[in-house]
Amino acid sequence: MNKVKDHLLQGILWISAILTIVILVTIIGFIFLKGYKLMNISFIFGDYSPTGGGGIWPMIITTIYTIMISLVIATPIGVFAAVYLQEYAKQGRLVRMIRFATESLTGIPSIIYGLFGAVFFVATLNFGMSIISASLTLTIIILPVVIRTTEEALKTVPQSYREGSLALGTTKLQTLLKVILPSAVPGILSGIILSMGRIIGESAAIFLTAGTVAALPEGIFSSARTLTVHSYLVTQEAGDIELASAIGIVLIVIIFVLNLTATYISNKLNKAD
């Protein structure tokens, strides 16, 4: 009887995993099948041309810019915020409030972030439609993910590590930097990877704040177009699924490389394990 149940449970796990794999393969397969024909050197490294046949190099650069800047801003803020909530704050009203705020941020549709960013960063702070406005908007979007995943990672660091370190007369900060955060790296990393996904996948929040200028950005105050915004525009107006899919392939490769890099860095940080 128990055995039957066990097999059943195991079956459920396998089926779920297989479903996930099927979904993955279908989607990625779809994107590759639809998009591979457009792939060539000049498509990737060429400049954009509004009359067609151009490449997507400016969008690739813009995408990388946006990811880097958003992560550089959001990761420390998010990790530190999680550290505050988990390691410093007395668990109480304040913490619950911050946590609630953070979680409520996750469900706001990106178009609202975009409109907010357009009013706040673009107009009020006068950053203009620019990569920096978009990155700041994206920072708000991904903060909840970074904060929450980091918090969870911190929770799993055994209390005995903290005790062991503090008992040696180290400060909380030292304990945090040398013992706690390194042990939490895998969790933080998964948050960062998810955030990269969120940044890459975003369109509405970006085109309202960075615009859609299809040229190589001259700096972080330039308007620019990310790959996803590009694929959004070509789907929306031209309905060009092949082009959107080709952009999808490029994005998948970018994410793949970034994830590998992130994992590599985390292994480096964690080498004693």
Add this chain to the structure above:
Amino acid sequence: DNEDSSNARYTLSISGSTSVGPLAEKLAEKYEQQSKINIEINQVGSSAGITNSIKGVSEIGMSSRDLTEEEIASGLKETIIAYDGIVVVTHPSNKVGDLTIEEVKDIFTGKVKNWKQLGGDDMEIVVVSREDGSGSRDAFQEIVGYSSSELIKSALIASGNGNIKNTVATNKHAVGFISFEYIDDTVQPVKINGVEATTKNVLNQSYRLSRPFLFVYKMENLSKEGQSFIDFILSPEGQKIVSDAGIIPLK
């Protein structure tokens, strides 16, 4: 190609409609070659573009819808730079290839629910419309003669020409409307009152489904570079680019 652009070059910022955007990009590409300015085009939607031009975030806004009274009151001026033809499209397998304006109205208001009633196969009609506020939709409804509240409730709403096209292309029951420039062989254009949807027929006014593309700006924000770009668009050279792009020139 902006690589050789130096700081000395003037940057003209334009933002707005995603339907006007592609055309504006093509015009800008040509104009940048002969003038000494940079043109930044941001396709963020008509309303955002209009707001940007009112707030001075952009010098010129692009709109595919008419300005509201409020917007005009805030001092915006408009210039029509081209016309956009609108065509009713069905799935390529659909046998119905010609409709009267009345029939189109009956379809979109739900009076006619089956293609059989229009001489097609016995199957349900799936209506695909643009979203509320869309310039194409406003123009289409006005010319065909029904209001938003008359639109059949079960109509699918798609944002943008591309999404309508893809929706119709993947559903043999469907009927929708898109701009001329997006027509390709994945969908089938329908004649209206026997008249084919062509630029020529729009210009000779035998085909009635069209609406204007606008540039909007506040006079006090418009630089001489901005003015000369508008002048370029209205010139024969500019209008040739318009018609090459599959869009209807002014004359």
Add this chain to the structure above:
Amino acid sequence: MKTAVQLPKNNSFQPQNNKNAKISVHNFNLFYGEKQALFDISLDINEKEITALIGPSGCGKSTFLRSINRMNDLIDNVKVSGEIFIDNENIYRSNDVIKLRTKVGMVFQKPNLFPMSIYDNVAYGPRMHGIKNKKVLNHIVEESLRGAAIWDEVKDRLKSSALGLSGGQQQRVCIARAIAMKPEVILMDEPTSALDPISTLKVEELLSQMKENYTIVIVTHNMQQAARVSDRTAFFLNGEVIEYDTTDTIFSVPKDKRTEEYITGRFG
């Protein structure tokens, strides 16, 4: 300072007004939330002696030990009253817990090495206190591991993870990590409970050597160990100190019947 202290009411012994007292505890109470775990503890712990804390499981030995370096601060809802003086400084008044914990090292009941290499575990404390010179660190690490009777077993695998060690090995590396800081006081919570007799002997020898320089407080379940290594012994029961005296007295002529019962039930 001593004069200001009220004498405890419930306890059957009097604090000794010893000038040597390194640690002096007065009417110390500790609560885990509502639950009181320590009741009116008062005792003096002498400098350069070994003081053993004995008593049945759950009587509050670890809790008391952790009060001496304010490790209980980390637990939510812990409340304390009363005073603990170290070198005549009230440790619950001073805000310098770093100084306190640098001065007062600790070895925990469960080994709690960090997920780092053995070397990095031992070098952790000194590094955090600013020592960067490789040679000096190497020296400290070797000396400490030798001191904890574990050098020979790990010298070839200093760079491999400390978590791959056996339980007893881990405990000794914990001791090494604590003594690497050269504290003045060392608190040890059953440091040899996971050790084999030989390692235990080595650690006990180490304790006797260290006594010359350090003040040591040790929790142990092992009566013989308490008898063998300690100078004074405190017997805890249900969060109270029942008796505190020289080890000889406790083990030969205990004053309290409960102490005697506990001791004579002995066999460890």
Add this chain to the structure above:
Amino acid sequence: MKTAVQLPKNNSFQPQNNKNAKISVHNFNLFYGEKQALFDISLDINEKEITALIGPSGCGKSTFLRSINRMNDLIDNVKVSGEIFIDNENIYRSNDVIKLRTKVGMVFQKPNLFPMSIYDNVAYGPRMHGIKNKKVLNHIVEESLRGAAIWDEVKDRLKSSALGLSGGQQQRVCIARAIAMKPEVILMDEPTSALDPISTLKVEELLSQMKENYTIVIVTHNMQQAARVSDRTAFFLNGEVIEYDTTDTIFSVPKDKRTEEYITGRFG
């Protein structure tokens, strides 16, 4: 079956061809990756006896103990060779580890209670094996906690988290959790190392009682404990069994010099 077994080469003793053998180990080797931790272990463990495993820290006692219920399966890169028979069944051939582990209970070196209430921890095993009746469960929980000499301390807080207990209390609840399953064999990895003498005594009494029904294998650092409770003792050194004999023999006339050295260095 026995005849097929090759006699060990390196070891100084011969397995006893004992009909009573509950557990029979033949030429058992274990590797952590490249590193060999157990070398050619061969010994028979008798039914309804207590067998003690002694030896210095890191010699492989825990590793061997964990081989008997195949707990080492969980560690990556562990490779074994040789055989272990329980009730004449080769446990490394059979795939029914659940049956094996139901039959062979275990108490770990570090207490490892689940983050549940005390009650749920003890009731966990029986529940998972299908017992749902509240009364029966209550009975099992009480009996097991009493058996582990912890009932009185926890009877008023059965529903509160097991993780708030002191180290020794946790260890006894672990014992209770293991005996709640009424296994045939119980493996105990230093079960009393964190216990005070009285609890230790109680657990030892319990062991003696349980001996009537169960086969017990216990790792201990405490020579007296080994001498006191066990029928047979195996002395491990560097992953080998140096000597295995009746406890009397081991402690009075050990055959191997190293055993003698270890025993006489005794003091626990």
Add this chain to the structure above:
Amino acid sequence: MSGFMEKSNRRKYFLEKLSGKLFLICAFISVISLALIISFVFFKGFRPFVAEGYNFIQFLLGYDWVPGEGHFGVFPMIVTSLYATIGALIIGVPIGLFTAVFLAEIAPKPIVKILSPAVQLLAGIPSVLFGVFGLAVIVPFLQNYLGLAKGQSLIAVIIVLAIMMLPTIVTVSETAIRSVPQSYREGSLALGVSEMRTIFKVVIPAAKSGIMAAIVLGMGRAIGETMAVILVAGNSLMIPTSLTDSVRPLTTNIALEMGYAAGIHQEMLFATGIVLFSFILILNFILAKISAKGGQ
């Protein structure tokens, strides 16, 4: 004398204080952002009700949404959002959680090595492409296999959202499950409890907090998603009576019309945002309650 006694730890305490403050500020940034966004949305969204005399109750419970004629009722969208979110959770959470369990506990190593990063790839595919995929694969599939006139439907939305939640749920829960101490597993297995039951009775409960985080974040992704949903929802303005009806959730309403909306119409879209906001707050509140209950 202690080996490492510095004369003064003032510098360390200063750093300690400073870092504490820095962390506090970081924590407040999300509160400030939320406050700014809320006030922005509320400022815009409440004006029609305050200054123009629109009735908020009518807005909430109204059936008609015809911006051109001044009819603003979002009731069908509220119902749709509710169905879509719950539906996506019902499909996405178990698949995601079980996949995470599979990856963390029972999958052979080579599978983990490939599948884990592959799932994370899924996280970075732009939502537009999910929508395109939905439109090109899921919608026609539903059309053909259910014999519908149109595949744009509530069920299509639910499927797309469930898929989009997957990476978040899988990745976050997998990390949580992996960090459950091995000793818990050992403790259970040693009692002769099977691996499966150990997983379900000990490991998953021990990872509960992380799993809740996964659900909250996944749900956030699902609620906030617009671009993909626009393409597969159909966006019709009806109260869904079956899974195959084409529908318009709150988010899509905003994203769909914001590009061209002006004046009252735009403000009403912000008002839709307020409703959405309350919706999120209520859901988070319920989830927090559930997870607090499970914690006892």
